[in-house]
Amino acid sequence: QQQVKQSPQSLIVQKGGISIINCAYENTAFDYFPWYQQFPGKGPALLIAIRPDVSEKKEGRFTISFNKSAKQFSLHIMDSQPGDSATYFCAASTMIRGSTLGRLYFGRGTQLTVWP
């Protein structure tokens, strides 16, 4: 059973465009939602993360939008660049005792290609 569902599986965007990746979850106990970026031959690296007490978090060109009632969250990459071409994974977890990061449940990933 897939705890976190991610779409699309692949995405092609023109340089300068906006890339949008969506994720949905069912477990209302989840309270930590990170996005990871993975380049070929490397392990995933934390890109940005959000807690459910806010609806949006922005770091540079990367923004997470979070909709608690719909149990959905998305990653927006503004002004997409060829260097952003990578696989992106959303994930969700339940914080243990409010401070300890538990097991992460990952989406299946989105292969993003940004054409120059």
Place this chain on the structure above:
Amino acid sequence: GAGVSQSPSNKVTEKGKDVELRCDPISGHTALYWYRQSLGQGLEFLIYFQGNSAPDKSGLPSDRFSAERTGGSVSTLTIQRTQQEDSAVYLCASSLDSGTGNGYTFGSGTRLTVV
């Protein structure tokens, strides 16, 4: 060390042989996780160590898989009697016991090929 170190980076083994994969987490990180990533697939959870607590082994796919963490630091994932379907990249990650600022830090993985 500065990051999570995994060894070997690549391993080719014959079907039926046992393999050991090693993970050196970031110093001071109390939690350690193993995930498996098959070609074009997401990250499949295998096992999770948190401090002195009993490990969460719920993701291990069969009794051929086992893992241990010695002294709260280095971890070894052992696969006995390897099968071709075990071919994948095995990723290790570690995190601090508290705070979410850095989430998990992953190693670069061990690419296992069973022939």
